[in-house]
Amino acid sequence: MGYYRAIQKEGCLIVPFLHVDNITKDFGGLVANNHITFSIEEGEIVGLIGPNGAGKTTLFNCIVGYHKPDSGNVIFNGRDITGLKPHETNRAGIGRTFQIMKVTSGMTVLENVMVGAFCRVDKREEARKEAVAVLEFMGIENIKDFHMNELPVATQRKVGLARALATKPVLLMLDEVASGLNPKEIEEIVELVRVINTEKKITLFIIEHIMEMVMKVSQRIIVLDYGEKIAEGSPNDIVKNENVIKAYLGEKYAQSL
Amino acid sequence: MLRVSEIEVRYSGIPVIHNVSLEVNRGELVTVVGSNGAGKSTLLKTIAGTLHPAKGTISFEGEEIHHLSTPDIVRKGITYVPESRSIFGPLSVEENLELGAFIIKDERVIKTNLEFVFTLFPRLAERRKQAGGTLSGGEQQMLAIGRGLMSTPKLLMLDEPSLGLMPKLVDEMLSAVAQLRTMGKTILLVEQNVRESLELADRGYVLQTGRTIDHGTGKELLNKDIIRKAFLGL
Numbered sequence: 158m159g160y161y162r163a164i165q166k167e168g169c170l171i172v173p174f175l176h177v178d179n180i181t182k183d184f185g186g187l188v189a190n191n192h193i194t195f196s197i198e199e200g201e202i203v204g205l206i207g208p209n210g211a212g213k214t215t216l217f218n219c220i221v222g223y224h225k226p227d228s229g230n231v232i233f234n235g236r237d238i239t240g241l242k243p244h245e246t247n248r249a250g251i252g253r254t255f256q257i258m259k260v261t262s263g264m265t266v267l268e269n270v271m272v273g274a275f276c277r278v279d280k281r282e283e284a285r286k287e288a289v290a291v292l293e294f295m296g297i298e299n300i301k302d303f304h305m306n307e308l309p310v311a312t313q314r315k316v317g318l319a320r321a322l323a324t325k326p327v328l329l330m331l332d333e334v335a336s337g338l339n340p341k342e343i344e345e346i347v348e349l350v351r352v353i354n355t356e357k358k359i360t361l362f363i364i365e366h367i368m369e370m371v372m373k374v375s376q377r378i379i380v381l382d383y384g385e386k387i388a389e390g391s392p393n394d395i396v397k398n399e400n401v402i403k404a405y406l407g408e409k410y411a412q413s414l
Numbered sequence: 415m416l417r418v419s420e421i422e423v424r425y426s427g428i429p430v431i432h433n434v435s436l437e438v439n440r441g442e443l444v445t446v447v448g449s450n451g452a453g454k455s456t457l458l459k460t461i462a463g464t465l466h467p468a469k470g471t472i473s474f475e476g477e478e479i480h481h482l483s484t485p486d487i488v489r490k491g492i493t494y495v496p497e498s499r500s501i502f503g504p505l506s507v508e509e510n511l512e513l514g515a516f517i518i519k520d521e522r523v524i525k526t527n528l529e530f531v532f533t534l535f536p537r538l539a540e541r542r543k544q545a546g547g548t549l550s551g552g553e554q555q556m557l558a559i560g561r562g563l564m565s566t567p568k569l570l571m572l573d574e575p576s577l578g579l580m581p582k583l584v585d586e587m588l589s590a591v592a593q594l595r596t597m598g599k600t601i602l603l604v605e606q607n608v609r610e611s612l613e614l615a616d617r618g619y620v621l622q623t624g625r626t627i628d629h630g631t632g633k634e635l636l637n638k639d640i641i642r643k644a645f646l647g648l
Binding site for chain 2: 312
């Protein structure tokens with residue numbers, strides 16, 4: 158059982174908040190995730206980077222149950238959640254956003270966020286109240302009556318984030334929320350992520366290509382390449398790592414430091 | 415070469431672009447910067463003819479084009495590479511590229527253009543038989559730009575070519591854009607990498623809530639307070 162393995166690894170008493178143990182996911186010969194193991198502690202902000210096609214989103218999908226890993230286990234809050242359905246992992250406390258927004262364009266922003274709130278409440282009025290509170294927290298209550306297809310993609314991603322927050326997660330996984338933002342807007346989302354972490358006490362796991370975001374907010378960074386974990390460490394160590402520069406950052410970025 | 419004069423564009427009756435004017439001269443790389451929702455993509459779509467202005471005119475090589483359909487505008491020599499890439503997933507890389515040359519009847523020209531694209535993006539040559547949908551994000555972006563080049567455009571419009579790419583590929587993509595400019599292509603570029611695109615561009619326009627609030631050479635704009643505060647966060 159993955160659960161016991163996790164305990165042994167961490168030395169009897171401490172069970173990591175999230176422990177991904179030896180996950181492998183094979184898409185008909187293409188190994189998207191190859192024996193990946195890592196842990197995230199409660200309260201941390203951890204970044205996940207790697208080349209396009211390295212298996213980052215697949216890893217997210219294996220954790221939340223969009224994919225069932227071929228082998229390995231996912232332990233969350235002391236419970237083996239491997240193979241649970243997305244709505245079950247969501248109820249267990251994992252929220253996530255999507256790189257390509259899964260929004261219902263026929264619905265307004267408010268209704269989209271209410272869908273998230275229904276994870277915890279049954280009554281329409283309560284869901285509405287919760288959704289409005291989240292939109293206010295994010296400072297986007299002014300767009301609540303817009304239809305999704307009327308909004309720029311980057312704003313749609315913000316709504317995706319609001320919807321994930323409305324499910325009241327304790328672990329929030331963000332898939333490229335800073336993509337398509339200009340440097341000023343990136344600063345704003347960096348601030349938002351920090352507030353989510355410190356005020357709402359939410360642990361964050363973040364896929365991001367925008368270095369101004371991921372290097373700034375993460376305490377620790379995990380790097381994937383060709384489905385394998387090639388590095389893990391502090392942002393400072395990661396930007397100096399030869400393999401990471403070669404596979405991902407590029408010489409120009411390394412020189413600009 | 416391209417002259418956009420005082421256009422207004424509306425979505426369901428509501429103006430999203432007010433009175434925007436812009437010019438692109440032959441051989442220039444011109445960039446449009448602005449926040450999300452400022453109207454950058456709307457501007458490109460209007461030039462490409464997928465939207466039509468409610469007021470104002472757009473002319474290309476001295477001829478008004480704003481009433482034309484997108485296919486006719488492509489025939490005039492303008493291609494638009496959308497932010498969404500819109501790759502034909504089940505078709506191979508080569509087939510995707512060939513579709514970009516739909517308006518060209520001369521097989522030899524198509525072949526030359528194909529070789530040109532493969533020289534610019536060798537990765538596409540390696541994957542010519544692979545289905546477009548199975549390419550990584552960066553490769554799909556190369557394919558979208560390559561397809562845009564297949565009709566031998568006089569003006570190439572790129573909507574956020576670096577979107578969603580890893581740092582190394584952002585550099586490669588912007589170098590490819592610079593290379594195209596050196597080869598004499600005229601380019602209208604929308605980018606969120608504000609600094610890099612202004613460094614690259616001959617001239618730039620700043621769009622804010624559907625209005626042009628400033629324009630100048632790339633270097634001039636980079637040193638302006640409004641750019642530094644509003645977009646670079648300095």
